[in-house]
Amino acid sequence: MSPRFKALAALVILASAKKSLQAPASVNATAACDTYVVSGVPGGFTQRVFADFSGITPGGNLNALLSQYGLSVSNYQINGSPVPHAFTPSNLALGTGALNFKVSAYSGSGAIQSAEISTNDHFKYASVRAVQKSSKTPGVVEGNFFYLNDNQEIDWEILTSTISQSSACVPAGIWATNQAVMPGTPNTHQTVPFTFDPTADFHEYRIDWSSDTTAFYIDGQQKARFTTNVPTQAGPWVWNTWSNGDPCWSNGPPTADSITQMRSIEIYKGWTSSVSGNACSV
Known part of the structure; x- marks a missing residue:
C-alpha cells in the first residue's frame, strides 16, 4: 500500500441484479425516516446525507x-516517491451531471496535480455509497475510503x-482493504x-x-467482507x-489528463444500537 496519506492526519486534525443509479438507490428522498436500517449492520443510522451531482452544470460555485x-476540497501535498502528488482545488470541477476529479498529465517535474474531497464531520460506523464512472487514463488511483490515520483506515x-489486466506486481481488479490496526502487523485485503x-x-x-465488520459492495452486491482490522475510532x-x-x-504517472x-x-x-420510529431499509 502506498504511503499516500502520511500528511492527511495533520489535515484531519486541522479540519476536526443492477439497480438504477440515476437517483438515490436506497430510499425515497421524501420518506420520513427516523432510523435507516442496513442489511447486515446491527442497529441503524439516524442521519442521511445525499450529495446529488446529477443535475449540476459547469460554472457554478x-x-x-x-x-x-x-x-470540503483538499489542498495539500504528499512528498512521496517516486513522484510527489498534490491535492489541488483547481483539479476539482463541476461537470455536466457529475463532479469531475482530475489528475493532470505529468509535466515531468514537480508534483502530480491530483484531486480530493472529504467530509467535515467525523463519525464512527457508516454506510457510504459513491456513484462514479472511472477514468480511462492509466496510472491513477481512485479512492473511496475512511481515514483517521494509517491504522484506522478502510x-x-x-x-x-x-x-x-494484472501488472508484474499488482493483481487486476478493485481493492478492498482494512489497514492494520496495530503497526507492524498485516492488513486485511482482497482484490475483486x-x-x-x-x-x-x-x-x-x-x-x-x-463495530466488527466491513463489507464492500458494487451495485448492491457484496464483493468482500472482513472481520479483522476493523477501525474502532x-x-x-x-x-x-x-x-x-x-x-x-x-x-503512471499519467501522460494525459485523467477525469473520474x-x-x-x-x-x-x-x-444507534436501537431502531425506533419509522424505520427505512436502505
Whole structure:
C-alpha cells in the first residue's frame, strides 16, 4: 500500500441484479425516516446525507455546493516517491451531471496535480455509497475510503492501470482493504475482479462499517467482507484521485489528463444500537 496519506492526519486534525443509479438507490428522498436500517449492520443510522451531482452544470460555485453537504476540497501535498502528488482545488470541477476529479498529465517535474474531497464531520460506523464512472487514463488511483490515520483506515480503490489486466506486481481488479490496526502487523485485503468495464458507465461503490465488520459492495452486491482490522475510532470519509508513479501501486504517472466522474455520494451515519420510529431499509 502506498504511503499516500502520511500528511492527511495533520489535515484531519486541522479540519476536526443492477439497480438504477440515476437517483438515490436506497430510499425515497421524501420518506420520513427516523432510523435507516442496513442489511447486515446491527442497529441503524439516524442521519442521511445525499450529495446529488446529477443535475449540476459547469460554472457554478463548487465550494458552496459541497458545503451544503458537509464536504470540503483538499489542498495539500504528499512528498512521496517516486513522484510527489498534490491535492489541488483547481483539479476539482463541476461537470455536466457529475463532479469531475482530475489528475493532470505529468509535466515531468514537480508534483502530480491530483484531486480530493472529504467530509467535515467525523463519525464512527457508516454506510457510504459513491456513484462514479472511472477514468480511462492509466496510472491513477481512485479512492473511496475512511481515514483517521494509517491504522484506522478502510479502502475501496480502483487502479486504472490494472482494472482488467494484472501488472508484474499488482493483481487486476478493485481493492478492498482494512489497514492494520496495530503497526507492524498485516492488513486485511482482497482484490475483486471486475465483471464489467467501470470506465464505460456509472456504478455504485459502497462500504458498510459496523463495530466488527466491513463489507464492500458494487451495485448492491457484496464483493468482500472482513472481520479483522476493523477501525474502532471516528474519523472523516475521503474521495480522491491521484498518482505517484509507483509501478507497484498507482503506476503512471499519467501522460494525459485523467477525469473520474462522481454522480452522487450517499452517507448513512449517526449509528444507534436501537431502531425506533419509522424505520427505512436502505
